[in-house]
Amino acid sequence: MDRASAPPETSPATSPVKQVICISWGTKYGPPYVNRLYGMVARNITPPFSFTCFTDDPAGLRPEIEAEPLPPLDVPMPTGTKGIWPKARLWSPTLGKLTGPVLFMDLDLVVVGSLDDFFSFGAPDEVILARNPNTPLERLGQTSLFRFPVGKLVPLQERFRADPQGVADTYRFEQRYVTREAPGGVKLWPAPWVRHFRYHCARTLPLNFFLPPKLPAEAKVVIFPGGLLPPHAIEGHWGPNYRAASPGEHLRGLFGDRPDPPLRYLRHYLRPAPWVAEAWRE
Structure with missing residues (x-):
């Protein structure tokens, strides 16, 4: 289904296993969305790959999905903000058994082409986000689809843990916080992807x-x-x-x-x- 050729910035220096992760809590989406996401990934990726869902309830997930408990983050979530701040759980030092770069995907996106280039673009230790078209005058990433090495965003989580409401009030959206404060800066996927x-x-x-x-x-x-x-x-x-x-x-x-x-x-x-x-x- 992929109609795009690989760009010149791709690199072979990637993990042999393509690691895809998502996060699910509460009842807004649940297993139907997680299972659909797995199906879309499996149809549009070259094996080997793993698919891990960090969730508060693994019931109803497909057996191919590796279910892990939500990473602990025992702080009150900010109020009065549009940011999806529970994603800050993923900035933990560890994420289950995973190491190295992982590709995070929102549950409500749609895969329409090959995902392989998302694992070869850039360097394995970089944080790479989708582009946010809502703010054309600001170089802002979008965390609906982003890749990062496990543990690299720990400094962001520590600062958030110390003052969740203050961080949310300053940055409004978790994606602005990641874009501006990720160690070493961020890169953005090619816009057409x-x-x-x-x-x-x-x-x-x-x-x-x-x-x-x-x-x-x-x-x-x-x-x-x-x-x-x-x-x-x-x-x-x-x-x-x-x-x-x-x-x-x-x-x-x-x-x-x-x-x-x-x-x-x-x-x-x-x-x-x-x-x-x-x-x-x-």
Whole structure:
């Protein structure tokens, strides 16, 4: 399914086993999302690889998934912040039996191409993040998909542990904290590899009423920050406050109980995305 060739920055100096990790807590996503992620990884990676889920409840996970307890982080999580600060558990000195570089993947992303280049790009001791298109004037990474060596981010965790609320208030998002403070700095994946569904796939008005969301030609992974999730894209609606509707029904909603102001409501019409349905499966 991969349509991109390897860039010149790739390097063979990688672990022979490609180590993929994710984290799951609570009930928002759970085993169905973890199992789908495993299925997407297995279809789009050259073995050998491992897939480890750090979770508070391993029930319902596929037997191929290595389930590990959540790394301990006994501090109150920040409040009043948009950052996903429980990810700070992954900045521990150890992560189960894993050593060396690991590729972290959010549960709500969609794999649409080969993952192999994410393990050969850059050096094994580097921290490499996706690009955040939401802040074009700021070089900001996105932790939906990032690689780091186990233990390298311990200084970030220690500072966070000492003052969780203060760190969150200063940086707002955990990805800004990692981007700015990771030891040795960070590198970003080539932009075409990781695409943002809302920015790079969803059509703009008026094309969104006539064409389904597009799959960018060189994409390997599509991320879904901001509440619009793969099942919404499959069904053809913007998010939990919308419902799948025909164009006529959607336009009639302008005169009824709509979730957004008129122009935003029209921009948020979404046709179903068949390519998401094809990729996002166990």
